[in-house]
């Protein structure tokens with residue numbers, strides 16, 4: 004048996020363990036450990052091989068977790084938890100409603116903008132949907148909006164949180180593929196805006212042709228301007244995070260910390276108590292340790308893959324296929340869409356990227372290829388960023404598709420009289436919108452690659 | 459055999475490439491040395507750990523990444539040793555690696571030194587007002603780690619934490635005003651594009667990056683393979699020096715092309731800097747190393763005498 | 768999607784937790800509190816770094832070294848806490864279709880795999896710490912010793928090991944007698960239950976993690992609907 008055979012065998016084992024419901028981080032670490040044992044055992048006998056593998060694997064949790072770039076994660080997660088206490092949800096919705104309510108489907112459009120604004124302080128899609136379900140849906144229903152639209156716009160709007168920085172999943176992608184965290188975060192912004200615009204277009208279209216989405220007017224300019232100051236902390240956080248990424252006066256960790264600090268102060272000003280702060284910190288710590296465990300667990304497996312040479316082999320296989328590269332990429336994206344229906348977005352990315360990413364880069368002509376020499380018209384670095392945004396958008400898409408689209412269940416869970424089937428049905432147009440967004444991003448990669456190219 | 463390297467293939471790793479090539483040629487392909495880049499087998503700072511476990515047989519690392527893992531090697535990282543060129547650095551490293559104290563130090567990790575990856579002196583690339591005198595460094599935020607950071611502190615500079623990957627942006631944005639790297643790193647991290655001045659002769663120090671072999675694996679080699687490995691070292695180093703020279707050939711034109719001003723300090727100024735950051739830091743180092751049971755004075759004298767030869 | 772098999776035992780009250788269980792739970796809560804506090808401190812340190820550097824030309828010396836070493840606190844200490852609450856992600860596609868004894872057997876299998884790998888990693892990460900301790904290892908910039916942060920890995924994994932052992936025993940008991948109450952064991956959630964847990968997290972409205980010994984996710988999902 005060769006190292007490569009062991010690689011294939013272990014990858015099969017990992018798949019089986021994950022499908023059987025073994026927690027992904029440990030399933031990956033287990034397979035990596037068994038695989039390394041097998042490979043070392045071939046060279047130095049079983050006993051020494053096993054001990055070498057165990058000691059090797061034992062270095063990975065610490066060495067891979069204790070990496071400065073990863074320190075941004077808890078700060079981003081914390082901002083999201085504190086944002087709700089800072090009262091930003093209500094303020095954002097109120098302002099968007101007053102400014103945009105007069106449009107056809109204005110409340111729904113306002114909700115999209117409010118969720119996008121909240122996305123700028125939160126990296127968690129489901130949490131964004133949860134908080135807006137409570138704030139926006141009752142008001143929309145009161146104004147005569149259809150249940151399906153009201154629920155769906157909140158479910159779909161929530162998915163913006165992973166594209167618009169801060170975003171934990173983009174940080175994880177950046178670390179896994181060894182790209183700049185700052186560039187990935189910058190790259191998510193315009194695609195987020197494109198998503199918003201396409202959502203707005205779909206809403207206006209539905210409001211015109213289907214009804215059930217009345218415009219609400221009658222707000223004076225004074226009322227509109229009065230609604231702005233409440234959103235200032237958000238604008239502050241956006242300014243801090245963007246300007247530090249763009250001008251580089253602070254690293255992502257520092258920017259995330261500054262942002263969290265601003266939101267923390269706002270939350271205290273809004274009456275958050277110390278006990279609630281610690282609840283937020285507890286939740287942050289729980290999510291943080293989950294992500295770190297997932298990362299080092301999978302990296303034990305990736306270390307084994309390095310010995311087995313599997314990524315090289317998959318790269319060779321993909322590049323040898325006799326199909327146009329773009330078609331292969333679209334097939335891979337479709338595979339992600341299917342996988343995403345059954346798996347958590349972060350877990351899915353972390354598990355697949357070590358093998359898929361090198362193949363994608365090879366399809367484009369290599370990590371260091373220049374835009375001119377590349378297959379897809381993007382330099383290696385630009386392609387890495389482009390693929391990251393597309394994949395994250397695909398993963399987010401799965402939050403609003405059956406059977407387990409979590410955002411839909413969350414919205415239904417918060418809204419007692421909206422059955423989840425209605426939310427799924429209401430999401431159909433937004434699903435179309437998302438597919439359209441992905442198509443636009445594939446057709447015009449500059450939307451993704453332009454902003455990061457400036458830093 | 460597997461080799462653990464970090465980063466991409468570059469001038470800094472060319473001697474290992476050449477080594478693998480030479481060894482294969484000398485053994486008719488019997489002895490295969492496989493290079494793994496990008497930290498695939500270990501993070502750079504854990505390469506010595508990996509060697510000690512026998513998880514791979516060859517690794518490259520830099521002594522400054524973990525001063526306490528290899529205290530004896532830090533002698534070549536002292537400021538103002540005055541190593542004039544890479545050829546001399548090779549000689550110095552060879553003598554140093556042969557010293558029992560260094561061998562003992564590395565043997566703790568089951569490692570034996572094979573060859574060096576000689577590095578030129580670090581120098582500063584900065585943005586903004588160029589420091590015309592060494593005193594102008596006072597209050598300047600610089601990215602300079604470990605020993606170089608300590609040396610710069612003696613002239614009032616403020617060492618500031620920035621990762622290498624963020625160096626360009628940090629310099630561009632003014633988070634730091636100057637960055638100490640070796641020339642190839644200034645090219646690789648594109649700091650040249652952000653900077654406006656370069657110190658040609660401040661020479662605050664460098665790092666020592668040996669290539670080491672797992673001792674047990676070496677002992678198990680058939681004699682012919684041992685010989686092939688050892689005979690390949692000199693050609694590998696020659697190849698490295700040639701490649702590095704080519705990097706230098708690119709460096710100065712690139713400075714010109716980017717309009718980076720080259721600053722040289724007068725001998726008196728350097729002497730004054732050396733006065734503050736040379737001898738006192740050497741003495742402090744000797745005291746610290748003696749505490750760890752390293753024959754520090756002997757090592758320092760070895761470096762100096764080898765250099766004089 | 769339905770997982771009715773859980774409904775029956777869920778409503779009856781769980782037996783009082785064993786002394787070991789309570790001790791481990793207490794340790795987990797405490798460690799997660801330390802992890803949580805470290806995140807707050809990291810945030811404040813980073814704010815100090817930006818302010819110090821930009822306004823007073825006084826950056827925190829060795830900020831990156833400090834941050835990296837301190838990261839081990841929040842990267843590892845909460846790992847057992849997270850396992851107790853079922854926070855480590857998994858795919859429940861197949862698990863969700865299982866019932867009764869078969870389900871508990873699958874859970875036993877899942878915990879067994881983790882126990883094996885965690886046992887090995889405790890051993891391996893202990894050696895990683897031991898090397899740093901015996902041979903010496905320190906950070907690149909300001910030479911902080913790395914062993915204190917390295918020792919946190921085998922330590923946190925040992926607490927996880929205890930939690931896993933407790934879960935193993937409890938799941939085994941359920942295999943023998945599926946009508947037992949499941950107590951605070953993590954169990955499969957259908958999408959609606961998963962959503963309910965996410966909602967609770969989003970609003971931070973439950974502090975069951977800190978106080979109650981037996982959270983009842985099914986009931987809280989129902990309560991959620993009534994409340995809203």
Ligand code: NA
Pocket residue numbers: 121122123124125126127163164165166167168169170
């Ligand atoms: Na976000």
Ligand code: NA
Pocket residue numbers: 343344345346401402403407408409
């Ligand atoms: Na999904």
